[in-house]
Amino acid sequence: KAGVTQTPRYLIKTRGQQVTLSCSPISGHRSVSWYQQTPGQGLQFLFEYFSETQRNKGNFPGRFSGRQFSNSRSEMNVSTLELGDSALYLCASSLSRTSSDEQYFGPGTRLTVT
Amino acid sequence: AQSVTQPDIHITVSEGASLELRCNYSYGATPYLFWYVQSPGQGLQLLLKYFSGDTLVQGIKGFEAEFKRSQSSFNLRKPSVHWSDAAEYFCAVSISNFGNEKLTFGTGTRLTIIP
Numbered sequence: 548k549a550g551v552t553q554t555p556r557y558l559i560k561t562r563g564q565q566v567t568l569s570c571s572p573i574s575g576h577r578s579v580s581w582y583q584q585t586p587g588q589g590l591q592f593l594f595e596y597f598s599e600t601q602r603n604k605g606n607f608p609g610r611f612s613g614r615q616f617s618n619s620r621s622e623m624n625v626s627t628l629e630l631g632d633s634a635l636y637l638c639a640s641s642l643s644r645t646s647s648d649e650q651y652f653g654p655g656t657r658l659t660v661t
Numbered sequence: 662a663q664s665v666t667q668p669d670i671h672i673t674v675s676e677g678a679s680l681e682l683r684c685n686y687s688y689g690a691t692p693y694l695f696w697y698v699q700s701p702g703q704g705l706q707l708l709l710k711y712f713s714g715d716t717l718v719q720g721i722k723g724f725e726a727e728f729k730r731s732q733s734s735f736n737l738r739k740p741s742v743h744w745s746d747a748a749e750y751f752c753a754v755s756i757s758n759f760g761n762e763k764l765t766f767g768t769g770t771r772l773t774i775i776p
Contacts, residue, residue: 551704575697580763590751603763637704639763647712648662648769652704 549574551640551653559659565626568656572619573641578602579621580650581613584635593636596621597644625658633660663688664758667767675775676744682737682770684752695727695764700748703765708750712737722746746775758771 552571560566572579581593592605594616613623619640625632635657639650664687672679686692693712699703709720716728726737735752752767 580767582764588754589768592762592763592765595763639705647710649707649710652697652706654702654704 551638551651553636553638553656555656556654557657557659559661560575560628561661562628562630564628565624566628566658567622568636568638568658569625570621570623570638570653572621572638573639573651576640576642576651577619578618578644578648579615579640579642581621581623582637582639583607583634584637584655587632590637593623595644602621602644628660630660632658634658663692663754663765665752665754665765665767667699667750667752669770670768671771671773673773673775674742677741680737680739680742680746680750680772682750682772684735684737684767685733686735686752686754687733687756688756690756691728691730692756694728694735695753695755696720696724696735697751697753697766698722699751699769700747705751706757708737740776742772744774744776745749 556570578597581597584590595603599615610626616619635655637655638653641648641650666685685687696708708724709718711718711728749771751769753764754755
């Protein structure tokens with residue numbers, strides 16, 4: 548069974564631009580969560596999608612948004628990029644929304660904002 | 662809100678030596694507890710998890726963790742480390758089903774193995 552895939556793996560953008568990251572969950576998994584990882588703040592929860600609906604949201608500004616498609620693939624978008632948005636963005640999928648379900652993480656997308 | 666503390670930012674051990682990584686959580690009830698490992702350039706891999714029952718949990722790659730309610734701790738151990746264990750280790754908690762955050766992570770402990 549293929550794991551969680553994220554594209555692109557690396558991205559360089561300029562301040563003020565916007566970016567879209569993609570995540571394909573493990574086949575059959577319906578919950579997709581996004582996390583931001585930075586040296587200063589560590590791993591922080593961004594949001595969770597299930598059945599094409601955002602179910603939970605972390606403490607991030609509205610510039611961060613996402614969506615989920617009917618095949619459970621998910622995208623996250625960051626508008627008006629700031630230098631502080633440089634981070635590793637990790638996507639995780641799980642079978643359902645229960646906390647006991649194991650989350651499987653993708654390799655991440657490394658975003659650099661210049 | 663729940664929080665997770667990993668007091669050791671960086672630990673260095675010799676290959677073959679034993680290892681213990683510390684994790685403390687702050688929450689009124691018993692949360693779901695996890696340990697993840699992240700190798701350079703990689704995502705996170707689940708080592709083990711605790712939900713209830715036996716407080717000593719066995720995981721992959723020879724790791725185990727012990728839940729101690731009285732100390733609000735969930736320390737990760739390995740009897741003999743291998744060079745391939747060099748990575749960053751994260752303790753994480755989830756407070757309930759359908760919680761506001763899927764996982765709250767500690768700040769991580771970077772493990773270096775010396776020959």
